[in-house]
Amino acid sequence: MNDRDATASIDTGTGYESKPPSYIAALAEVGRGTPMGELMRRYWHPVGLASHATRTPRELRVLGEDLVLFRDGRGRPGLVQARCCHRGTTLYYGKVEERGIRCCYHGWLFDVEGRCLEQPCEPDGGRMRDRVRQPWYPVQERYGLVFAYMGPPAKKPVLPRYECLEVLEPGEFVDADDTSIGSGGDAVAPCNWLQHFENVLDTYHVPILHGNFSGTQFTEVMNQMPRVTWDYTPRGVKAFSIRTLGDGRIMRRTTEVALPTLRVVPNPYVGGYGRVESLGWTLPVDDTHYRIYTAGRVREKGVFLPKGAGAATNRKRWKDMTPEERRDFPGDWEAQTGQGAITFHSDEHLATSDHGILLLRRMLNSQVNAVRSGEDPLGVSFDPAEPPIVFEAGNFVVDA
Ligand code: FES
Ligand SMILES: [Fe+2]
Structure with missing residues (x-):
């Protein structure tokens, strides 16, 4: 064998040659002081159902901070x-009283704005108690959720209203949910929030993952390979997809993300046509966990999807599936957590079908930079009379 033959037979593309992987920290990490953490802290986030705020303290982790509601x-x-x-x-071990929460250890009593009202071990119940403050965050209840603002106080925007949750059809009311990421899985997913948020614009995974690969997880029409275009909106990015129905009519589906974490996805089970029924907030629990809070127009308490929806191909709900069945019928949970705790962006090979993800990353980058340079990020309003936000999202049918 001469030297040339030896070179020709050397393997290429092996794992040994791959570079050390990394992720885009400025987009993925959400702690206080990080670029994305500071962008996130310029908006309100849901931190619980309104029914979670009770006389029993509830432990929460939000944007990497440990809190009690x-x-x-x-x-x-x-x-x-x-x-x-x-x-x-x-x-968390405190007791809630008329005027606030009392710490279990030495009985200091704090009101909902962290003011210390009593220090029972101190002379006169604490002569200096006005000098301490338990760090607190402002909260507001709306749509069955508790929203918190965890950013700079002088920059607190108004809590937005949304047309799809304000204008109800006859028989509808607004309900909230926190039990799953939407299509199978536990309440808290063990991976970075951006993996879920980007998935909203990853339109081409629908016919593959939810259609051909795992069988029909949504509906037959959603199994079709759509024609997709993406574009910016005033507050995020939208994906517009076209499919042909059996009777020749055209289904136009628009899905959106809105800053900072809003998922505006029309029902994929396509129980009916029209404007989007629910909003999902992708809450970063910390850098490696997220959860979804949903609020939507419903006709029945606790029923966000058409009855019978949500079953995988083997007709079992996610919670009842064995690990082997989840391997055989993967869904969103498996695909997103399968990317790892924080996906390695350096290892990706984005293609034309990932254009929406590129647009979203560009927009997030530009907003991270806007906040860094002292500007207000996209979509925040300080006007209490701000009208409800209208989204384009929905499933609509038109003649061919
Ligand atoms: S540690 Fe809370 S009152 Fe002492
Ligand atoms: Fe999906």
């Missing part, structure tokens, strides 16, 4: 950092 005896919801400002135990 409660409702005082006067009915006011409160959100405080979990770590007591006295000697650091968690207020």
